[in-house]
Amino acid sequence: MELLAVVTALLLAHALAYLAWQAASRRRRSRCYLLDYACHKPSDDRKVTTETAGAVIERNKRLGLSEYRFLLKVIVNSGIGEHTYCPRNVLEGREERPTLADALDEMDAFFSDAVASVLSKSNVDPLAVDLVVLNVGSFSPAPSLVSRLVARFGLRDDVMAYNLSGMGCSAGLIAVDVARNVMLTRPRTMALVVTSESCAPNWYMGTDKSMMLGNCLFRCGGAAALLTNDPAFRRRAKMELRYLVRANIGAHDDAHAAAVHREDSDGRLGVSLSKALPKAAVRAFTENLQRLAPRILPAGELARFAARLLLRKLLRRKGKEEGPKIDFKTGVDHFCLHPGGTAVIEAVRKSLGLSGHDVEPARMTLHRWGNTSASSLWYVLSYMEAKRRLKRGDRVLMVTFGSGFKCNSCYWEVTRDLEDAGAWEDCIDQYPPETLVNPYMDKFGWVNDIQGQGGGFVF
DSSP: OHHHHHHHHHHHHHHHHHHHHHHHHHHHHHOOEEEEEEEOOOOGGGBOOHHHHHHHHHTOTTOOHHHHHHHHHHHHTSOOOSOOBOOHHHHTTOTTSOOHHHHHHHHHHHIIIIIHHHHHHHTOOGGGOOEEEEEETTOOOSSOHHHHHHHHHTOOTTOEEEEEOSOGGGHHHHHHHHHHHHHTTSSSOEEEEEEEOOOTTOOOOSOOHHHHHHHHHBOOOEEEEEEEOOGGGTTTOSEEEEEEEEEEOTTSHHHHTSEEEEEOTTSOEEEEEOTTHHHHHHHHHHHHHHHHHHHHSOHHHHHHHHHHHHHHHHTTOOTTOOOOOOOGGGTOSEEEEOOSOHHHHHHHHHHHTOOHHHHHHHHHHHHHHOBOGGGHHHHHHHHHHHTTOOOTTOEEEEEEEETTTEEEEEEEEEOSOOOOOGGGTTTGGGOSOSSOOOHHHHHHGGGGGSOSOOSOOOO
16 A cells, blocks of 8 residues: 555656646747847839939829829828838839739848848848748749748748738738747747738729728838747847737627729729728727736726726716826836828827827838838847837837738747847937927928828728
């Protein structure tokens, strides 16, 4: 009996030790560190000046006076400067008949810059990459772009490669989520996340106003990031991912149709942004924050909000009086917001009760780079780092929107003081300017005296 008791005790101890090891192993695999990232800076000969923008608009002979004024009004109120970038086929006047080579050249320039840069900065050999997740929303050639990247950098034969398309401006965080989920099943994984958009084949040449907005705000860009769950890299990492929340309200017809790639009445392809888009964005944003808030905010703030909400219901206060709001600043130090347009930034600022300082990185990113779709958040993060705002222990909230309709967010903790200027290195000292000069206002400002639509909600 004594021997049986000893054996039973040993087996129980062994089982408990195994379970503890398994739990510790799962915790290690669930870690997700941002080792480094790099934002694409196209060559200077691809910059879009006011003269270039005006020339592109003027050479579309299909535009009537109404459409011409509409485009000028949108670009004047867009919030972008004249240092953004566009593809070469647009600069060369070939936007109406883009070729496959135009789109591939745009992607190759991005790969050669951002992907090569992040591997070099991190001192990671391409053969050490176990997983690649690439997202480019509106260009999906065969072989896939991720296969093109694998071939270009000579990645291993057993590398896991995922190619995402059609996910819109929120795809950057979806790619991070895919990488994180794969790493849950594989210890010590090095993941390369690559995010961009293809402008070369997607320039709209029609006269549908709902489809003309994108030409004014979307610009060339891209970013590459290295993620890992290997604890050996923790000290080298810039940030650690704590939470990632995704909300997709595409089951609602109006939300699903808010941003659609379609043909206009003349058969010309483009992205249509409907009037229902702002409402869909608010709904998706609310859905996301309801799930995110309990995970990142202190109990005291949640209790305060609940008490005020209960009091409001007990007193049966209705009408136009604004209800209680959660103070997200109690759990977030920096807000990395998608710079989809001035209306996007302002709407999120009001919803979260943020200051001008909080949304400065998004505004400056929109001015310097334009809306680079899914990669925009990395430029905003890079601005914060270039300004040396990110200190060890700080908490960063990323929020982005996309067609579908989706709102995705993730919550990072900074693991060391950051100060790499990255793509902002040659201009960060100029931001924020005392007065944000709008070169389009100087040249086309007269259109603001005209009644009409402009400045729309763009993602």
